[in-house]
Amino acid sequence: MEIAVLGPLNARVGPASVVPSAPKPRQVLALLALNRGNPVGVSALVDELWGDRPPRSAEATLHTYVKQLRRMIGSALGPDHVLGPKDVLRRVPVGYRLDAPPDAMDVSRFERLASAGRAALEAGADAEGSELLVGALRLWRGPALADVSPGPVLRAEVLRLEELRLTALEERFGAELRLGRHRALLGELTALASRYPLHESLHAQLMLALHRSGRSWQSLELFRGLRRVLSDELGLEPSIRVRQLHEAILRGDTSLDAIRDHSDGGWSGAAQGHPDRASGWRGAATGAQVVAP
Known part of the structure; x- marks a missing residue:
């Protein structure tokens, strides 16, 4: 059985779909x-x-919906299969359980690749980590469960999956900024910053990519737009880290142009100096670190 939820719902036993057409069984x-x-x-x-x-x-x-799912699974398995539909969709004391191998789920493959990519980044292997994260993100075919009308439980799951995707994107962008691939990121970062107007990390990564691409004026405009939206929507100012990045661009701090190919950059408080996994720069004069998220 193959199941895909990172996009429209897709579940197959061999070549046969077992996704019902009615909304609630889905x-x-x-x-x-x-x-x-x-x-x-x-x-x-x-x-x-x-x-x-x-x-x-x-x-x-x-129970009627479960029986409908079992009929579809049984039809796809065929009469000669070693498993029956009740072996795949089991009744258990508290409810029901769908049994399928771990790699049958695209979510499992995504999480495994993203975890491997994160481990590579932590080890300083930005090129390998970026490649693994790209592989994880390619499993997404659109918004999670795009063709399912979610209730409260599924809605929470969809939000969780979207957060995992955004985290993987941020980590990939950080690695590629450290590898000097800022120009190649401009289109994707611009689209995501527009889609998530309150997301400071994506905006800061785009600010750094624009600045490194010789478009500092657009980077400053982006900051002003972010500040305006945060103030209007939430009554907040951008975080101190984003403000520090903005001030560094205004100063023309040459440390912003440093391209690093290892793990010494990231969001970090200037005093502590403990970088995380985002791309950044280190202020040459003060040793302070200001970074793109």
């Missing part, structure tokens, strides 16, 4: 898939399907 399959190998309680499934207003027949209706 929700059941999606929630079971995201918890592959672990039981999902009846209460969680009911909450996902009907929120805090379930019908009296909620559990019976849920």
